[in-house]
Amino acid sequence: MSETATPATHRRIPSFVHHRTRLTDGQQQAWRQWWPVYGRDVADVVAEAGSGPVDPADWFGRTAPLVLEIGSGMGESTAALAAAAPETDHIAVEIYEPGLAQLLMRITDRGLSNLRLLRGDAVELLKEAVAPGSLAGIRIFFPDPWPKRKHRKRRLVRPEFVRLAASRLAPGGTLHLATDWADYATQIRAVCDAEPTLRNAAADQQGGWTPRPDWRPMTKFEQRAVAEGRAVRDLLYHADHE
Template sequence: MPESRPPLDDPQDPAARPPRAVTSFVHHRARLTEGQQRAWDRWWPVRGHEVADLVSGARPYDPAAWFGRSAPLVMEIGSGMGESTAAMAAAEPGTDHLAVEVFEPGIAQLLMRVAEAGLTNLVVLRGDAVVLLRERVPSGSLDGVRIFFPDPWPKRRHRKRRLVQPDLVAVLADRIRPGGTLHLATDWADYAVQMLDVCGAEPRLRPATADGWLPRPSWRPVTKFEARARVEGREVRDLLYYKE
């Protein structure tokens, strides 16, 4: 008998499935510690917003209202557990910071750091940064975007899921103001080369150095990811681009 195959419109047939959209995260559910839950309950209503609400229009995307001022605005895509995010915000009081993250314990930990340091220049957004950038962030409204140690998806068959792709970089080049920056860092060598190729192909971005690689800036705090990479012998590469 001939081999049975599903109909062409069968969702179980891989050929019938639409291409997978690249998102800025993989959502892993995790429980909060008691301290994280207290921080969430106290500070999320004050310093946090759901990306889904902003994209749907249920709440306005309005950084000037959130911060109560008009100041340079930097977005970090994937703030992790927030140690470097909070440190950078504390070191740059004249700049407002948007930290976009989906991992609830990381958000709660960042909220704890915000409260402990008394930071007023940092707002946390929970959800997909890619959708937020496409749907709500105005053209030329960001002074900088930071993408530090995104998921490397090291297996070759998974590399299409990596965040730094031509479509996203094109959106970032539009959302960053002229003279603004795109700063990336990774500890995976082939991902660093991919970042270099993708950003180098975007005509609106100019590398800060002739070869594209940036010496590690002293102001970027060392995260647990970076410390682990050093222990495991992986070189960390930074890339910095200016919007023309």
């Protein structure tokens, strides 16, 4: 294992709640046929990592830059980004089975060979199965904002998580985040700016926010946020460590 588990007396509060949701007939068919090919459970990956971090080359059959996406939702942007960068391998971690099943359909429709799916806790995956300095990038687009004040302790982007994520990035690797919740954007920026091994790519620009990149697909979710008057903020950081 790459790090010791969190002691029981300091148990981590998960950033998600897993609700079982019924799959459509098409999603069920995709799951039965393609999950054994493209998907795995985080718990199984972690169990196999007892002797050391997992080697992604075993999954993809090649050695290539690797990007991890946390919370791929319905997979709309995930599939598009994987298709746009065939030279890069992509892993999407999600707990929502309909979203994973929909992404399986996108993989097969597009004939993508550089995308694999994991179901489960991304933090556990990073801690136990991802080698330090091994990722070219981590993407977290529109994480659950947990808008009620009493639930904000469940937000994913907190100092301990950012420290962990930064340690898994290769030097110069990127941590790219986007959110449509103003107070979460402020929190994310404060936490990431405070991490000494990360450098804000927009630090010298007015406001310090990263302009929305043209290559990040505009999903239906983001379109709805904009239509409802919520500004979307992007934040891009580079790993600045040896």
